[in-house]
Amino acid sequence: MANFLVWVVWIGAAFACLASALAVVSFRNPFYSALSLIGNLASLAVLFLLLSGAFVAAGQVLVYGGAVMVMFLFVIAYLGDRSEESPWSGGPSWQVVGAVLAGGAVLAEVIVVVGLEAGGLLSKPAHIGSSFGSPEAIGKLFLTDHLLAFEVTSIVLLVAAVGGVVLGAHARQTESDARA
Amino acid sequence: MHGPDIQWYVVLSAILFATGALGVMLRRSPLIILLSIEIMLNSANLLLIAFSRLHGKEDGQIFAISVMAVAAAEVVVGLGLIVALGRRHVDLDVDKLRTLRG
Numbered sequence: 001m002a003n004f005l006v007w008v009v010w011i012g013a014a015f016a017c018l019a020s021a022l023a024v025v026s027f028r029n030p031f032y033s034a035l036s037l038i039g040n041l042a043s044l045a046v047l048f049l050l051l052s053g054a055f056v057a058a059g060q061v062l063v064y065g066g067a068v069m070v071m072f073l074f075v076i077a078y079l080g081d082r083s084e085e086s087p088w089s090g091g092p093s094w095q096v097v098g099a100v101l102a103g104g105a106v107l108a109e110v111i112v113v114v115g116l117e118a119g120g121l122l123s124k125p126a127h128i129g130s131s132f133g134s135p136e137a138i139g140k141l142f143l144t145d146h147l148l149a150f151e152v153t154s155i156v157l158l159v160a161a162v163g164g165v166v167l168g169a170h171a172r173q174t175e176s177d178a179r180a
Numbered sequence: 181m182h183g184p185d186i187q188w189y190v191v192l193s194a195i196l197f198a199t200g201a202l203g204v205m206l207r208r209s210p211l212i213i214l215l216s217i218e219i220m221l222n223s224a225n226l227l228l229i230a231f232s233r234l235h236g237k238e239d240g241q242i243f244a245i246s247v248m249a250v251a252a253a254e255v256v257v258g259l260g261l262i263v264a265l266g267r268r269h270v271d272l273d274v275d276k277l278r279t280l281r282g
Binding site for chain 2 (some may be wrong): 003006007009010014017018021022024025027030033034037040041044045046048049050055056059060062063067068071075076078079082085089095096098099100101102104106107110111113114125126127128130134137138141142145146149153156157159160163164167169
């Protein structure tokens, strides 16, 4: 019974995920695309929960669905209405054909690899304790085995913040140049 | 693992990645290209977490959190560039950006 419920939740989340991803790619107005990306991120958080990644799911909702998407929506509102005329007519038609072929190649490749099942290695999930993926376990790993990744990530974020400020200041400067 | 085996997650993540890649290749608005890149990063995250569950180690989740931080940094810089473009009243169309100089 529990297994059946997990399947129901999984199928619901997976379809929500795929539908909202298609919506992101096909909406003409970037505002609607950003809104459907929030749905995509939320349904991915459900899938993370099914994989016992409680902390990552919470981080996904807080960091992505909260902070990053609010920034996106602010920028889209700031830039105003810039809907494309026709979203699929970018460049010559061989570009569209090539893109669809490339996307299909990625899909076919992965599905063939899954079909081969990597020598049966994919079918036996490990047994895990109840604390798997909890904030406590993740924090302990971050501060012991993965301390370097933790520190490097903080530097990356700092550099990005400085870069954002520099880009904004530069834009302001050229704007006043144009006005003068 | 109750519920679906890892193969389902791999296929789902592949479809998501292909969708994001199509968005990057077909759309011309840099905003939607950034959103499609987020889809691709998230499909990679899903795969990392699925395999971390398969192997019973949390290292994949650590990797996923690092990917989220890098994605946030990438969005900051990308949106900064787009705002700079918008302030110069350049058309937000990646096919026309080859004439952007100085």
